[in-house]
Amino acid sequence: MARTGGRWRDLGTFRARGVPGWEALAEGIDRMVTGIESPVGSERGLAARLRYLTASDAGYEAMDRAGVxxxxxxxxxxxxxxxxxxxxxxxxxxxxxxxxxxxxxxxDLKRRLDNRGRGTRIEIDPVDQTAVERRHQRDLETRNINVRGVVWDRVVDAWIAHDTQGLEAIWDDIIQSSLGTDWDAYTHVSSIGWAA
Structure with missing residues (x-):
């Protein structure tokens, strides 16, 4: 795997597949947010969204941010x-x-992920190297780490703000402090899972 400065320079050089770890983290949080399942184009889905959005000043602000x-x-x-x-x-x-x-x-997400100070255990699946020639493969395994403290507040705040640079910096902090010298092999991952 070609790397430069402790980072994967070009993830696909040898046909490894994955996504940036911060992106997988954000996608995991996205999956925790539930809401109206009916599509916005359906009568029911549109009516429910409009009721939700017009029930508070925050809803009108959200419409303004979205360009409505x-x-x-x-x-x-x-x-x-x-x-x-x-x-x-x-x-x-x-x-x-x-x-x-x-x-x-x-x-609520911050409280759930902080888990009364116990944090949340996450499972990090390394990049998929099945298409990489054996001589170019790295010896990587699924890693389990427990993320605690104000880290979750920072993650959720950056996620809400769509702050990709902030999420990337937080992800780097998480893996550097938890994975030791092997941290850079997990800047890109196949997936991240947790039970929160």
Missing amino acids: HVRPRTLIAWLAEEQTPSKANLARLDAAYWDLRRRNVAA
Whole structure:
């Protein structure tokens, strides 16, 4: 595996497959956020999203962040099911809904992941090397580590802000402090799993 400066320079040089560890971490948190299952394009899905978004000032702020800029009478017509939003506004409403859901569950996620100071054990699956010639393979194994403390607060805050640089720095801190000299082999992973 070609590396430079302790990092994987080009993950696919020898056909290894994986994603940056910080990205797998963010995707894992995404999977913890539940919400309306009906698609935004369905009558039920749209109505539920609109009710959720218009129930608080935070919902209106989420719509503004997502680019939903319509007149009050248009929003009222959507709520009354007299008018259907354009495809672009449906996508924006869906984005606003999930943004608000993420923000509303952030405190709960922090508590769950911190687990009263005990932290959360995560399993890190290394990059998939099945397509890599044997002579270029590295001896990597699945690693289990327990992440504790304010790290989870930082992870969730960076996740909400879509701060990829922050998430990458936090991931590097996690693996450097937990995996010793082998940490750089886990900057990219196949997946991360946990029971939180």
